[in-house]
């Protein structure tokens with residue numbers, strides 16, 4: 001029998017992916033509470049139909065208040081940066097791992113029918129070629145961010161199994177779309193578009209032949225909502241298609257500013273060479289079917305960022 005849900009908690013619901021997810025859950029008829037400390041999220045990104053609680057996932061009182069009365073949890077709150085996690089390993093792990101544990105220990109004994117965790121392609125070790133990697137691929141993360149995400153994912157798996165709460169971990173690949181905050185660290189597509197619109201050169205770290213799986217935020221959100229009714233488990237959410245940074249850079253330069261300069265700098269530690277998702281498991285268990293390609297959806301994203309930064 002299909003499980004029915006009425007009230008969701010979305011941690012990190014003021015962030016890039018979280019704010020899109022909140023809207024989708026509301027549109028599906030759920031009541032939604034958002035717990036977010038606004039450290040990178042924005043209050044105005046939260047749909048007015050949601051209940052907003054300003055608070056920290058590490059704080060016992062904030063977590064208990066946010067969890068009161070909900071029957072499903074989407075845990076997205078995190079410090080989201082691979083490169084920055086070397087500099088801020090302590091704080092990032094505190095939020096990403098201890099924040100998750102705090103939420104787990106505050107879960108009501110009864111009434112939670114699904115717990116979905118936003119994991120990351122950062123849990124994987126590098127791949128030898130730009131071929132899609134399955135969930136069984138070597139989990140030897142090469143950044144503190146990846147280590148923290150893997151540890152949090154495993155903690156959820158163990159403790160939720162013991163509590164008999166259905167658990168799904170979704171390993172998101174490189175997500176792009178409107179609404180991502182512009183920082184020097186996160187979201188190469190967002191960074192390139194902002195810089196090109198400002199008339200600045202763009203920088204590729206390394207030779208640019210490293211490959212990513214760029215997935216539109218609307219596909220990520222659909223896969224995440226589907227975890228409410230799909231088979232619990234650990235799944236990649238991407239597209240299965242590889243795009244090199246050189247290809248991405250020329251695509252954006254062509255569309256935004258054909259005379260822009262592309263600079264190269266030495267690669268950073270912690271960045272994978274090949275990160276492309278095998279998505280067969282999510283297709284089968286969640287009915288996940290990513291429908292947007294980079295080429296067909298990028299113009300909409302460029303326009304959205306142009307409007308946001310005007």
Ligand SMILES: NC(=O)c1ccc[n+]([C@@H]2O[C@H](COP(=O)([O-])OP(=O)(O)OC[C@H]3O[C@@H](n4cnc5c(N)ncnc54)[C@H](O)[C@@H]3O)[C@@H](O)[C@H]2O)c1
Pocket residue numbers: 011012013014015016017018035036037038039040041042055056057058075076077078079080095099118119120121171172173174175176181
């Ligand atoms: N964007 C991607 O490409 C990508 C890829 C893989 C995984 N993910 C995961 O998806 C989730 C959402 O990422 P995003 O891209 O939307 O990032 P984001 O930074 O936009 O969202 C994270 C949200 O968490 C909030 N937050 C941070 N620390 C908090 C704390 N201590 N208490 C409460 N709220 C806190 C922030 O204010 C923000 O609103 C994260 O868990 C991230 O690790 C993202």
